[in-house]
Amino acid sequence: MTAVPEDARPAIDVLRSVGGDDMVAMLMRTFVQFADERVAKVVEEAGHERWEEVASIAHAIKSSARQLGAHALGDACAAAEEAGRAGYRCAVPV
Numbered sequence: 285m286t287a288v289p290e291d292a293r294p295a296i297d298v299l300r301s302v303g304g305d306d307m308v309a310m311l312m313r314t315f316v317q318f319a320d321e322r323v324a325k326v327v328e329e330a331g332h333e334r335w336e337e338v339a340s341i342a343h344a345i346k347s348s349a350r351q352l353g354a355h356a357l358g359d360a361c362a363a364a365e366e367a368g369r370a371g372y373r374c375a376v377p378v
Contacts, residue, residue: 292353299352315348319357326364339368 288296299308322345329337346361 289353291355295351295353311352315352318348319345335368335371337368339365342368 296308299311322341326338326341326345329335329341342361342364346358346365349355349361350358
């Protein structure tokens with residue numbers, strides 16, 4: 285398994301204690317696939333100025349990211365969610 289950043293260790297350790305390394309690896313693979321699809325959808329919805337959709341998708345990514353200990357991604361998604369709920373265009377590097 286790839287080295288886990290220090291700030292993600294507590295979340296990964298909890299997941300590992302429940303299902304072992306195989307489960308953690310499966311969750312990570314699933315998250316990466318999910319996130320790739322969802323980020324593409326955020327870009328599409330933002331292009332159409334569908335801010336509630338942007339907020340909803342960002343919320344879903346945020347929740348999953350935080351469960352896996354990806355705090356910086358979770359924080360970025362929280363900002364995108366807030367901006368989407370406020371109806372603002374947000375700059376999200378793609």
